[in-house]
Amino acid sequence: MQISRRGFIKVAGVGVAVTTVGAFGFGEAEAAVVAHVRPFKLANTMETRNTCPYCSVACGIIMYSKGDLKKGDATITHIEGDADHPTNRGTLCPKGAALKDFIHSETRLKYPMVRKPGSNKFERVSWDTALDRIARLMKDDRDKNFVAKNADGVTVNRWTSTGMLAASATTNETAWLTYKVARSLGLLGFDNQARV
Amino acid sequence: MTNAWTDIKNTDLVVIMGGNAAEAHPCGFKWVTEAKANRGAKLIVVDPRYTRSASVADFYAPIRQGTDIAFLLGLINYCILNDKIQWDYAKAYTNISYLVKDGFAYKDGLFTGYDPVKRDYDKSTWDYQVGPDGYVLADETLQHPRCVWNLLKEHVSIYTPEMVERICGTPKEKFLKVASMIAETSSKTKTMTSMYALGWTQHSKGSQNIRTMAMLQLLLGNIGVRGGGMNALRGHSNIQGLTDIGLMSNLIPGYLNLATDKEKDFATYMSTRGFKPLRPTQMSYWQNYKKFFVSFQKAMFGDAAKPENDFAYDYLPKLDVPSYDMLRMFELMHNGKINGYICQGFNPLLAAPNRKKLTEAFSKLKFMVTMDPLETETSRFWENHGEHNDVDTASIQTEVYQLPTTCFAEEEGALVNSGRWLQWHWAGGSPPGEAKHDTWIMAQIFLRMKKLYQAEGGAFPDPIMNLTWNYHDANEPEPEELAKELNGYAVADVKDPADATKTLVAAGKQLSGFGQLQDDGSTACGCWIYSGCFTEAGNIMAKRDNSDPEDVGLFPKWAFSWPANRRILYNRASADITGKAWDPSRKIIEWDGAKWAGYDVPDIAPTAKPDVVGPFIMNPEGTARLFARGTMREGPFPVHYEPFEAPIKNVIAPGIRGNPVVRVFKDDAEQFGNSDEFPLAATSYRLTEHFHYWTKHNRVNAALQPEFFVEISYELADEKGVKAGDWVRVWSKRGSIKAKAVVTRRIRPLICDGKKVHVVGIPLHWGFTGAARKGFGPNTLTPFVGDANSDTPEFKAWLVNLEKTDGPAVS
């Protein structure tokens, strides 16, 4: 290393006297832009408190948004940990810190789609068409396969030819409504990720 | 979790085994680093891999996956032989002194009553001796040969440090180092916390893995105390909530159970519930079962649930099998017995075992509905992606609806974290395109079916017609309305049992807690353990007062913690038999001569005298169980069983494959591989850069960990001629995948029963949709078999083979 360093200084020294600053075209006078830091990007945003939807540490997050939620055009522009939250104290893991890009993922679903039997593609369908068809398929299957009594004559009122997996990232309130619907139909093939 | 994330700061020793908190729960792991930095706490990691948690541990010990019970029973044996038991705790708060029936015995890996054809036990001898007064017999001196203590001592005696090394591959001196550190927490003023996750549950004996650690924690006196406990880290943001609310085949909210075919009427159903105390003066809280059940039925069916029809008992379906769990459903689907399937925020094509079987099963469905904010492989199971999803699209006749839902940022409601906190959150963004709330979608499906039943009639429409639906907007029930139903309300005036002229709760008012629930139909409550979360005082889950008196780490006014806003379960056990804290510096509640008082809501009746009522009020004994009676399918004590695919035979019972009581479907049994053909021990796991199959849709996380890989040791890489960054093929009896190779010192071969065992680590975050590179999930390889008690798939231990391969998988 000693040798290299000495060697370099020697070589560099040769050039020092050769030319002048002005020839390079960027003398001090031309550096017109004064030093500045980037404008703070959270200015004039709306804050909403939420919890991270990934693991069950349930870190508190603050979502910064622009636009009006009531008008349906609120866009989340940034997400950060909630420093008031007792568990995470403002911190977030590599997933939580990038939540904004989950919301705006290119593979977010935006429209109901149907894939017809044998087809190689999804096609857009209206909500009404999709929901009416789903209700019809479910009712037909329930009516055909519902077991009111077992072989011993005991009332069992079950429907096992259709099943459902519920989402363990939905809210309690969604879960309760889902539970009510599934059980009122007599579904037993009913699980969530807790099974895994 | 028995405790809370923030309580981990109070511990002296953290044992991470069966989990990898630093990797999978980084912000919760913060409290481990706080305990280390501020209390001088130590961290032990026991894992087949030197993990991110291990990277900041004080001590790391390797273990072969699937052998945790041998290790843990070895620890119990060590504590017994070295007299490292918290004796006052164990004698007073566990069933250590109770006498067990004479017929009960254990031999060669099996307990009394095994039926190899049924793969099940006659459990009649797995119980206590009962005296003429109806109470369990006990010998406080622990001299009686049939007392739990003496049976346990005998049972664990074979798990010596040498046996642990032989089974687990953990060098004896490393095991002894772990044992000596753990044993120190038998002191009344030292405590240990157990942090575990799917590394313990995803085994064919997952429930027993957890139970074994719980037994050790009871012997050490570490349950119910600050900085102690059994802390399940849990996977998804509301996996606790969905379990609490009973979205499982066999559950009713609040850990009640659906009836089976044998329970033909309500009286029969109740006859095996509402347990009477097994010891004098005990609470046996499940005596209130009927109040919880009736109030649930009122919440479901309103006026249609009445005394004359046993509160609509027949409106609920009954089970003819223990459960229609996910594995059973896919088996039935594979057999052509299932026509429709709805996946709400669930991606089973990558989340359930044996992907080939899953694809075949889905292809036999008439219709599938998916509800998700993101693309899923499941919703596109029919789409050909070359090697990554090699299906014959045209031959698949399944009609698939893919419904776009909102995500967390666009919706309001509560999630329950692993510390049982119900935390409310608010919407901040507008949904993209036509995405809709799950509540709207479920309401639409229901209302449209109901309309069809009104118009056409059909099979037993009564529960559909009578389902309570008193929402402001029937098309989209509001989260607050649903939360109020979960909390419960008075249907009619609730009278004071002590004075009938007084009304405790007026009709229509929200209940203040489950203590107000009635079994006469005057109260409705969706989920009894949540009662208190949305009272007349408002939405308690939305409370954001982060004060923490005296810095104990409990945050009692932050959100709501079930049950009854209690932050540490079994907290009565933090005090001795006289009601004084075992460790004055870690007081939670103490008996002040008239009542229990302190930082937390007492987990006992506030005026229950300390030497009269035991801390484990949900058990009819009032104590915790070292001997589990008939509650576990494998037996009252844990036993080491190998995974169904294991590199060595079970050294304590060479004739037994896997767990002898696990349900195995015939086709799946034929697809178990053996170690001669598949000599490498595989395990699957998460990486910190990703969350399951979600974040591969996120450009940031895709950049941080872009491509599917497997991890192997330098030793195995040398044997196979593989270098870091090479492509390798990994295959099991069920499938084959290609991955990049990460060659690491963090995995080393283990010597088990004299044989060198190589470990192959297979992370799980890639598929054929999203921003990350296309890849495979480990479920292409894993066996279709689950835990005996929970049917959770055995994702953590199976067999594969591996070779270097050329070029990437084509797609």
Add this chain to the structure above:
Amino acid sequence: MAYVTPHTASANPPTKGPAAVGDMNEGDLIRRSATSNLPAPTRQLEPVAKLIDVSKCIGCKACQSACIEWNDTKPGVEHNVGVYENPHDLTPDMYTLMRFSEWINPETDNLEWLIRKDGCMHCADPGCLKACPAPGAIVQYSNGIVDFVHENCIGCGYCVKGCPFNIPRISKDEHKAHKCTLCSDRVAVGQGPACAKACPTHAIMFGTKEDMKKHAAGRIADLKARGYSNAGLYDPQGVGGTHVMYVLHHNDKPNIYSNLPADPKISPIVNVWKGATKVVGLAAIGLAAAAGVLHGIFGNPNRVHEEEEAQAEQLVDRGVH
């Protein structure tokens, strides 16, 4: 839309504009690249520092994720090349990077997985700034932050060669040098850097340099009590100390942490290039020669890309003709 309004409006106030505290501007500069007549700063800001406690770091990459989100960068989706580092190196779109090394401690024969968050050290004596030929492209504030002013950057890559830690990266599309700003935009409104806020285990702390040194002392005592007798603070004096410091369990061997230099110094070449004449020096010797020698000096792979060199040469050529 049945429910859209947060029910806790009082708990969700709109964010206020930038706070006045710590606002950083031209008057706070103590150094400015290629500028000899910089006016004296109008005030002295409290020196700040980021402290990275390697013994608490779990390598989760939350710092990388938070950095990408705050700075709105777009690192590409690369391949796995057999290691955990992703992206594989610092890039113009990845200002900080977890570097992983598997080290067998010869004293215990135990594996230690040493994970170091790499990125700009914000040297008190910044080699990048001294090497920079573009006036005002690199500035140093009196609180210690070394920041790049992109409008003034000419993308020549000299900062890369002047940096003893091999940190700045030149973007191929816009030809500007990029590196960690210590989140100067956050510090200016009284907040800490995004990575420090996100860090799940508080392995990254931010505060005044004095406070960070005090905090480090406590951490070092804890590590020594756990048997790390050589635990210490990495605040290399060869570059005048740094405003990003490490707590290392093995401070006697910084190089085991993915080649953290034991005694970093500004290359003597930079001291030879006085003011704007530095450009001349490099022009005269030719960049390829400089690169070769620099490689020898730092003992690190030279990460200046060929196209970047060509581009710099072009620039120098333009200047000459």
